[in-house]
Amino acid sequence: MTVVGVLALQGDFEAHGRVLERLGAQARVVRESADLDGLDALVIPGGESTTMSLGIEREGLAEPLRAVVRAGTPVLGTCAGLIMLDRDHLDLLDMRARRNAFGRQVASFEEELDLPLGDAFAGSPPVRAVFIRAPWVEEHGEVIDVLASVDGHPVAVRHGDILAVAFHPEITGEDRLHRWLVERAAARRTGPTPAPAHEAA
């Protein structure tokens, strides 16, 4: 069975766990570095990015998380998870996030987005994307694929097997992003697959 670690220092990690279990994966709560052993994939959930980053520091999780991702483990980051992946935090994606970019909670919104993310999305309906005090990608390097933008700002980016989105598929019943993650994990386990692009970065 595919084991997906969900960083659970704070945030909506349970919502991610429910989606993963519906897809037949095993969701494992990650709070200490030992919890990272033997993962097939990783989710960094939504939550408060300041709280999450202080928790990563307190637990000494930054280096172990980087090691897991640099070894090629597929990753999905949502909202605060996108922020954690940027240059100013775990530095796993060549981009910088702008926090609370769309404004305060009263400006939080939902909207439909087309997400070109492989077969699961070909010819299927758009994603109902829920943005809650959401970030956007302020600027990024050339290796980053921008999959979707809102108001001209990237809100879904990918580099190899690292996918980061500013919205919350985990709270809407949407499971295609998690399915992509589980499929990437399975492809990597069963091989033969070329090394994901992000390993070389």
Next chain:
Amino acid sequence: MRDVATHRVKTGLAEMLKGGVIMDVVTPEHARIAEAAGAAAVMALERVPADIRVAGGVARMSDPSMIAEIQVAVTIPVMAKARIGHFAEAQVLEALGIDYIDESEVLTPADEAHHIDKWSFKVPFVCGATGLGEALRRIGEGAAMVRTKGEAGTGNVVEAVRHMRAIQGEIRRLGSMDPDELYTAAKELQAPLDIVGQVAEDGRLPVVNFSAGGIATPADAALMMQLGAEGVFVGSGIFKSEDPVRTGAAIVEATTHFDKPERVAAASRGLGSAMAGLEISALAGPDGDGLLQHRGL
């Protein structure tokens, strides 16, 4: 098409606060300490509940200029309290761009019969509850998050425990019922039938449920989390303690690692004295007056 401030966006922010600690703060300096300690949000108010108890008189919404100063001091969500039923205070807080309104029994109620119609606001609301019926009535009125009332400003966790056990026990009871029995259950709970049915089917509330009202130590936070809280509010417990910086960080750590006693033990070491605390029986008159939890049922 873009839809702003949907119910899903409101309940969603509470989802993002899960596993976190929401701390009462009365100054921008407090707010910065809370944020650095790892708070998931702050509650901006003029006096912590322990001081509201001592001061007496009418407790109202905080001064907008104080709230605005706290909003610029931190980047985490800022919550503020409105009086029960005082929809004009809530309108003011919404105009200030507050991230969450607590329609709170800690302030003096403005309406003895009606709560705020929370559906008519863009800003989400959290409300207190002593049991399941009360929680579901608030959800029926549009609350996007609930919390136990506990007994604010006491540093005594006993009431928060009572309320959390009541809510969880009643949810389990609904789950064991025959569908025919839900009509009477809804009548007895004085709660909307459709929400009662949803809770019976899901085995949990349709919104996030935190614990509040008397949490003063890391072990208190761990206790509430093990009883089913999805996060905690700490009012007076941090800034009435001997060492707020360390106490705040320790309660955050214990809330994350609530199921690992060795981590709660490590977090609890050397914090100095916790807030003094009050015995509940010393507050309650013969008919239970003096208890904030009896406001706005």
